[in-house]
Amino acid sequence: MTWWLRLWRRDRMEAELERELRFHEDQNVADLVARGVHPDEARRQARLALGGPEQVKEQCRDARGTRWVEDLLQDMQYAVRTLRRMPGFAAVAMLVLAVGIGATTLMFTVINSVLLRPLSYPEPERLLTLHGATEKLGEFWGFSNPDLADVKRETRWLAVGGWTYGGGTVSAPGEPEYVDGRQISADLLSVLGIPVLHGRTFRSDEDRPGAAAVAIISYGLWQRLYGGELGAIGQPLVFEGKPYTIVGIAPERFELAGEVDVYTPLGQNTTARMQNREARFIHVLARLRPGATIGQAQAELAVMARRLAKEYPSSNAGVEMRARPLQQELVGNVGSTLWLLLAAVGLVLLIACVNIASLLLARAASREREFAMRAALGASWSRLVRQCLTESTVLGVSGGALGALLAVVGVRPFVMMWPGSLPRGGEVRFDSSVWLFTLTVSLASSGLFGLAPALRIRMHNLERALRAGARSIAGPSRPLQSAYVIAEVALAVVLLVSAGMLGRTLLSLSSLNPGVNVHNVLTGHFALSPNALANPGRIRSAWQDVLDRAGRVSGVESVALADIIPMRVGENTLPYWTTSTPTPANQAPVALASTVTPDYLNVMGIPLRRGRFFDDHDRADSEPVLVIDDTLAQHAFGGDDAVGKRLWVPALGPVPLRIVGVVGHVRHWGLAGDDQSRVRDQMYYPFAQVPASLLRLFSSFMSVAVRTRIPPSNVEESLRRALRGAAGDQALYEVRTMEQLVAASLERQRFLLLMFGIFAAIALLLASVGIYGVLAYLTSQRVPEFGVRMALGATARDIMNLVLRQSASMIAVGVLIGAAAAWGAGLLLVRVVDGMRPTDPSTAAVMTSVLVAAAMLATVVPARRASRVDALESLRQD
């Protein structure tokens, strides 16, 4: 019979054993009787010969090899029974564990899905992103088109593809609609290893200027416009006023830096910047060729970058080329936040474990007699320890199961709550490694809170334990109990102080002046009618038309155009010189440059410090002018008046620009991030003076901003309608109020504060309950001692002070240890969170005193109870 069958048919095995032994005995009796022994005597002899039937059976059971499982099952039944006898304790412990393990599981699920699981491309670990970088400016998005072409031609180790943004208006079939688009090189999809769902990808002969206009559309657009008909392939699609032929359908849920509806060949882009080595606007994806390593690729890129720098010093001097795993790029700085949160929930779980451990320990002490009794009946020490551990494991695993349930329910809301959108958020799901993690955490927790009480079982002094009343023998556990209180206090201090620091940081960041008047401002990207883009004259009049239409909308006070909106994603940084003799290339200071129309200052409410802002006299044919912010003024001219001075900005043309005004600094990089940002100087130049050759390109970046007299959301719909234009093919999209943008710039801090606030509150509650539990137990153990003290003349007040002093010293030690740990946690937070201030003593003191107050409150009740001990009564108890 196999091991499993022996285990499974346990009852049958028992019955057979019984029958076999009885047969033996009966035969023996029969033989003896046949030899003339009296039947009663024969029975006695037979039994003696066989030995004690129970011992024999036990040995036979051991021989089966299934013993440990049977013991385990028995232990588990016993554990469940024990726990059911104290439903209150069991329920609280399980709930506490469920919250702790659930939160830990949830965080691990997200970390597992976002950071640990490979991307859903074939061989994702071989995918890289390439970047240009200089020491001064840091990293660029990518490469310029000529650089990309050179790298593509020369590389031995990489297959390289590029893409850039290219959204626009789809005007047929169906209603005109603005869709997100990407211009991709023909080989991009094969680099990623993604086949199209239907049709084909671009051919390399389509990836050059003048080739037939072809497009790949998304699964979503295919469903929307063509109802998922295969006949869509070969159909025309009017995109940006130009007819394209659809050649392929992208697979469902395929994304390229966001959801994209239309892909067009990058090589058909004929704008001037495609030939400009300084225009590093192409994102580059690469796949390591078989056998190549990332190290080889990096070395190769370094060599190519040096060669390009020598060959094209004006554009490429000092420019490095870097390669990085794609996964790292996609996930960005989310990793640190996630690990931080996992650490925080880990602390909560630790507190929960300590809490349960202290409760179990109290119970173990009061169960000492039960254990002594069982030991006296023959249970070994290891058997008793195993029994104890089984009990805590039953508790831990059921808590863990409940926690897993909480995690399953909670993970979607958590992902939704994530500030902005969580990268790979759609891929968050539970897999076997998550369940393994949960099981491990559950078992580890069980060990953590079950081991100490179990190991306290003593085999000596059995007789004393049996004889004594339960209460007078619990003395030795006090150091352990105090350690629990100290640990709980210390852990809670870490969480509370961290939450306090986050709160203070958020408070001080929110009170910062963003530099713009954020009330009643509405902004949105704008796509001009494709027909208007024909020539510079048409473009200018189309934008003027937009300004006029927006100005007529009721509730709108003033209107402006801008290529960059404060605190929104998007930037344009340009190097500038204060003299006509340029310092070495890539060594110049840089400023955030924004082109705007004259009313921009009014719309944004930016204060004018000196001089004037632009007006309608600053035209393409008048003197080129510039307005700078006070940071640039200070930076470039020190204390001198900047108005009237000149700046050379090569990107805006060879002639120097005259500074006509100085305005206040705007926190473009967000309330939190601006102070640490690399580029803080800001300059504005009139949209009217944008060179005609760049007008078409700039038009694709422009946004409309309006200041309103009424709440801006009330204007949104009428503004949208008014701007649709004569042909109805213009679109305002990604509309945000400035208030939303400011709030969004603090989302990460706010989210972390919310999370830490919740964790800290749980920690506070758990620690208070834990301290109360431990002290209530400790004082109840000392009742006889208190009785003696009172009999010897101690007053109720003395007793209360005694108890309070005892807990105060435990809490003090906990606070000290916790404060040291919190200081360390503070250093970590400063590194991870933008705008975070180092731990300041006042916040730490406030948060710590909250904990101390709660802890002392938890002490007072047991202390008062102790002080009301009736001396006579307590002495009589033993």
Added chain:
Amino acid sequence: MGTKQTKSDLPQGTLDLLILKIVALGPVHGYSIAQRLQQVSRDVVQVPQGSLYPALHRLENRGLLAAEWTQTQTGRDAKFYRLTRKGKAQLEMETASWRRLAGAVGLILRMTGAGAE
């Protein structure tokens, strides 16, 4: 050497060998294994009957013995053990190694005895 005949305890591991040997003669139940052990060894080998059954069950679990419930001549149900193929191989192996060992021990004893005289 004492002259008084004593009952000796079995050396470690030999009980299994003896059981295998007895079972090898044909299907047999536990009680009669105990009887035969005693008879054949002329009461030298004293196996506490209680330790016979754990040994039988261990051998059964190791697949050296197979057991079946059948009727005895007197019409009672009893658990009969018989040797499996694996058990037979084991018996041969252990018998051989026992003989080797016993022979070697005997040789040594004879030699030492001769030297002492």
